[in-house]
Amino acid sequence: MIKRLGTALAVLWAAATASYVALLLAPGDTIDILVGDGPDTPEIRTKIITEWGLDRPEFVQYLSYLWRLLHGDLGRSYQLQRGVGEILATQIGPTVQLTLAAAGTGVALAGIIAIVTAGRGRWLRGVTSAAELVSVSVPPFLIGIVLLSVFSFTLGWFPVSGAQGPRALVLPALALGLPVAGVLGQVLRGGLERALEQPFAVTARARGLTERALVARHALRHALIPALTLAGWFTGTLLGGAVITEVLFGRPGLGQVAMQAVTGRDMPVVMAVVLLSAVAYVTISTLLDLAYRVIDPRIRG
């Protein structure tokens, strides 16, 4: 367990350093960004340089960045004129909500589809495979627009924007969760079908177990491990999808903050978001490792 913690810390340090270096190497000068469209005189430049401590050597700036990070100080946004910690604190809630809802939707849909269609007739499989393929290959932006046009603009069932109440969460969660459901559904069904052909399945059937009980009690466990790994990975990548979904649906959240920060070269915010996603990844993969032990008795031994 201590070893795991050490690895996790190393990953976080690497993420912090990598994002720092990447932004250092990115074209353009931080001072230019801070000057922006405004007037540009040597006096203004000097003022800005001292204000942000940009006159120190890069390595010193990096060390002071790490030092402040250790104290939980994420710095101040160049663009938004506020503390990064404060920005993230107000924006993380809606994103966590959206990500969990989307992951939940994806996993639930995938589970239902896989259980219903595994080993069934050819036409049913064909239809679901096609649907899965569409949900994976259509860009989330388009899925979002189509969902909005149908369920919000035309039918009026769900509001277009805002983070108030669960009704406003339905469409964004679907837009973000459908591609997850598509991929997971295929993996899960494949796993189920393989499991149902294994000798233990034949034995179980010989014991007189119904097909449904067989799937629920035995086969699903087998199929779950690869699907779970994939689901964990997906949850990590959902932040990327959240960028588009949040902007489209006018939702607050880290995604749109990250996008604004990247295009505006708002280094403190970008680095904080990268760090936060690293934390999310590490947490999820640790939780998954624990979950494997519960699902698969062989790993416990």
Next chain:
Amino acid sequence: MKRLIPVLLLAVAACGAQPADSAPATTLTWAIETQPITLNPQLWAQNKVRLLVFNQFDALLSKAEDGSFRPWLATSWKVSDDKLTYTLDLRDDVTFHDGTKFDAAAVKANLDQFLVPGYNPAVAAIQLKAFDRAEVAAPYQVKITLKEADALFLDFLASPYAGQVSPKALKSAKDLRFGGLDLAGTGPFILDRYVQGQEIHYRRNPAYNWPPAGAAHRGPAHLSEITYRFLPEAAVRIGALSSGQVQVIEGVPATDVALIKKDPNLALQTSLNSGTAYSYYFNTEHAPFDDQRVREAFREAVNVDAVLKSVYQGTATRAWSIVGAKSPFYDATLENGYGGDVAKANALLDAAGWKQRDAEGYRVKAGKRLTVREVASAPFVRDRRDILAQAVQAQVKQNAGIDLQVKIVDQGSAQKALDENEYELFGNSRGDSDAGAALNLILPEKAAINRTRFADPKVDSWLAAASATHDQAEREKLYARVQRAAVVDNAIVFPLYVPADQIAAQKSVQGLGFDPASGTPASAYDVRIGT
């Protein structure tokens, strides 16, 4: 809730405020494209959120469409003969949202705030470069002294930067740079909720009775509450409007104008923006645009009307000068002066020595292709300007064999290309309420965004003279000279179109309009529902 409203009204009436029964409880939701990066008017930097500033704050003066100034929180003003002293008489009946009184000391505190180092270096260096000091001459009279004459100072007093903030809040606000609920103004609405990425919400200021001259009514605002939702995607804004989820939107792309006009329940308004037209600036420092013939040839090779029609479906207004057509300084005599003469374009290029053609049909001189690069920063590309660039690219290739390369890159890369002189074309428009302020940033040799790298002492002296006089006719004359020099005599700029703003709304919403100073949507003060 229904039972609550009469109680609230009673409470308001009991406070001895303006009778609120003349303005019943009505609410409105307005979807806007852009989020504010700050709610502090003194640090305001986005024309797209100007409509929010004057809900919460009032400026000292207000600017009319013809460029003249009208009273607002200052009832009158006097400029001394040497143009160095401004004496402002202030309203004596104005209170900030935090209950403190607005007076001469407040105006002085607001002006002095800009002197705090690093507070707003841009405004300190440009709009307030001539500012020396402010003095309280009487409780409601303030005397401002300048170091040198500055015709743009009144424009500053009418800008969002002159939005008056409670001096108490300037000292005690939790986050002064960002602003927010505790940054009290005097405006018709009181900010009471801001959710980044989602919405901003205001309620009516029941005591409000000091609108600018030119407002459509007096007393408190008609709406009791207004919510602005941030919906950056145009398609989503329009869907939300046509399905009745919001009552007003701003920012209607040309492709959706027909859709709005077809809908019998919706109304569309547009207004040209103040400031400069969207123009291509030629980098005159190196080849090929160091040769005026090539610059003129580029302009002649483009049929601007056809390009605008295909890109904006006929909704764009063609520009003929660097100054936008809405500005009182616009020189209309420049109209139809250039453009669209393909034969002339080719003759000019032949004369400039670009005679040969390569296998792809591009012109060549001394083995070098006639290539020009436009570098644009992605966050600033709006209004389908990327598509516009592609249309221009196709025309100059087909009509004159010019290879226009359009590079839309991140802000850092764009800045780098500009600093290192690795560009030939630069596209830009500015929304300054006084076009002269924009020209001061673009044309003088040492100007901050002199992307043409062009220098003409005559132009610099005209601009300086125009900045120093309050004589509107004299300024018009000087700016006409400047425009002629830039557009005709030296052809350093290729004006394309005048940016505009659109408001689309349910027909039941009345009183929507545009800020006469900027051409951007006005505040919600005069907006009402019903007839």
